[in-house]
Amino acid sequence: MAPRMERFVSPGKGNGLRSTARIKRGELVYSAEPLASCVSNRLARDVCHRCFTRRETLLRCSQCKTARYCNATCQKQAWSSHKRECKCLQNLLPRIPTDSVRLAARLIFALLKTSKGSSEELYTLEEHESHLNSMSEQKEQGLSQLASMLEMYLQPEIPDLAQEMTSALPSSCQEPLSLIAKVTCNCFTISDAELQEIGVGLYPSLSLLNHDCRPNCVMVFEGTKLQLRAVRDINPEEELTISYIETLSLTEDRQSQLEDQYHFTCHCQRCDSQDKDGLMLSGEEATWRLLKEALPRLEGQKADSDWQALLQSCSHLLSTVGGDVPDENLYKLRMTDMALDASIHLGHWEEALRYGEQTLPGYRQYFPDPHPVHGVQLMRVGKLQHYLEHDEDALDTFKQAFHIMKLTHGDDHPLTTDLLMKMEECRAEMDQQSSSSH
Ligand SMILES: [Zn+2]
Numbered sequence: 001m002a003p004r005m006e007r008f009v010s011p012g013k014g015n016g017l018r019s020t021a022r023i024k025r026g027e028l029v030y031s032a033e034p035l036a037s038c039v040s041n042r043l044a045r046d047v048c049h050r051c052f053t054r055r056e057t058l059l060r061c062s063q064c065k066t067a068r069y070c071n072a073t074c075q076k077q078a079w080s081s082h083k084r085e086c087k088c089l090q091n092l093l094p095r096i097p098t099d100s101v102r103l104a105a106r107l108i109f110a111l112l113k114t115s116k117g118s119s120e121e122l123y124t125l126e127e128h129e130s131h132l133n134s135m136s137e138q139k140e141q142g143l144s145q146l147a148s149m150l151e152m153y154l155q156p157e158i159p160d161l162a163q164e165m166t167s168a169l170p171s172s173c174q175e176p177l178s179l180i181a182k183v184t185c186n187c188f189t190i191s192d193a194e195l196q197e198i199g200v201g202l203y204p205s206l207s208l209l210n211h212d213c214r215p216n217c218v219m220v221f222e223g224t225k226l227q228l229r230a231v232r233d234i235n236p237e238e239e240l241t242i243s244y245i246e247t248l249s250l251t252e253d254r255q256s257q258l259e260d261q262y263h264f265t266c267h268c269q270r271c272d273s274q275d276k277d278g279l280m281l282s283g284e285e286a287t288w289r290l291l292k293e294a295l296p297r298l299e300g301q302k303a304d305s306d307w308q309a310l311l312q313s314c315s316h317l318l319s320t321v322g323g324d325v326p327d328e329n330l331y332k333l334r335m336t337d338m339a340l341d342a343s344i345h346l347g348h349w350e351e352a353l354r355y356g357e358q359t360l361p362g363y364r365q366y367f368p369d370p371h372p373v374h375g376v377q378l379m380r381v382g383k384l385q386h387y388l389e390h391d392e393d394a395l396d397t398f399k400q401a402f403h404i405m406k407l408t409h410g411d412d413h414p415l416t417t418d419l420l421m422k423m424e425e426c427r428a429e430m431d432q433q434s435s436s437s438h
């Protein structure tokens, strides 16, 4: 496939990527394996460290007792990138370094292995922003600690990290501190089909993509392979954009998150027009404020997987205060979503379906373009409808999900295939019912 994108200087934003030809909505723009990647510590026991598949039982590396694999094949394939890491992990046990330190170490091993100049990337690590100059002192201190951790972690394999980096790496990557800064600013979160975060990875060319709160491209993963797809028709030489953050939030909150994490002020059309802010805050403020103020506590319960308490709080608030707040209100939508999560975890299917259906009008409003988050939400609701034998509703919901996912995930993605199968099941069951009722 001819390259469909090229780097250019985007006015006011520095480097960027633009299309080289007309791109239709739903088309694959770019696909890449990471230069380095690693499973999040949080899921280190649940996900294969090679293919990033979630499994009930995984084989454990007998040496570091940290890495886990689907089977001997995955383990064997992982060995060349795990070998040196394995020694470092063993040395530090029972401690395990943070995700960004493990990713930086994997990056260093990968860079030391590849010969210089062999990269086909549009953008090299050397050019990556570290933002060290614009960083607060506190943030820089945090990074310094990570850099010392990195040196300590790599000790068994690379006793003199600074020396080794100076002789083998390009000039702007020789300082452990600037390397770790680059890694934290440029790494991508790798998520699974249900959009749960499972790891982090570096995809150098795609670090050129600039942000827009209503982007024309989205990223979806298949294992660690990143796929960039257009969600709107794109003209030749038009800038390609993604959203760095969750777009379902208020302009003010998106802006402060972008400034804090990515060090820039967003001037996109959505931000300039404060698009949808009014709708997100619909209803009486005195009423929805009660929902807003309860959210941090509920998020804590969710983080602790305290589903019983979470469902109790959500359903209490939603049935008392929530009745007077429109479903589109952002805080009510977030709370309804948490109630959905909690009911699914507790196996309260009828209740889950009620909450799930209640979120859909909001999702439709807030995702005018095809978006993986919207597709996955429809699929969750469709599965509940299907399980509860509301076959006609389920088929309709799955169809809506398919219209989105054939564009965001493509026809060949396992999740799209899974969805088509679910639609077939619904049709077969509906046929069976109509024939048995005659
Ligand atoms: Zn595997």
Ligand SMILES: [Zn+2]
Pocket: 061, 062, 063, 064, 065, 066, 067, 082, 086, 087
């Ligand atoms: Zn190991």
Ligand SMILES: [Zn+2]
Pocket: 212, 213, 214, 254, 266, 267, 268, 269, 270, 271
């Ligand atoms: Zn914006």
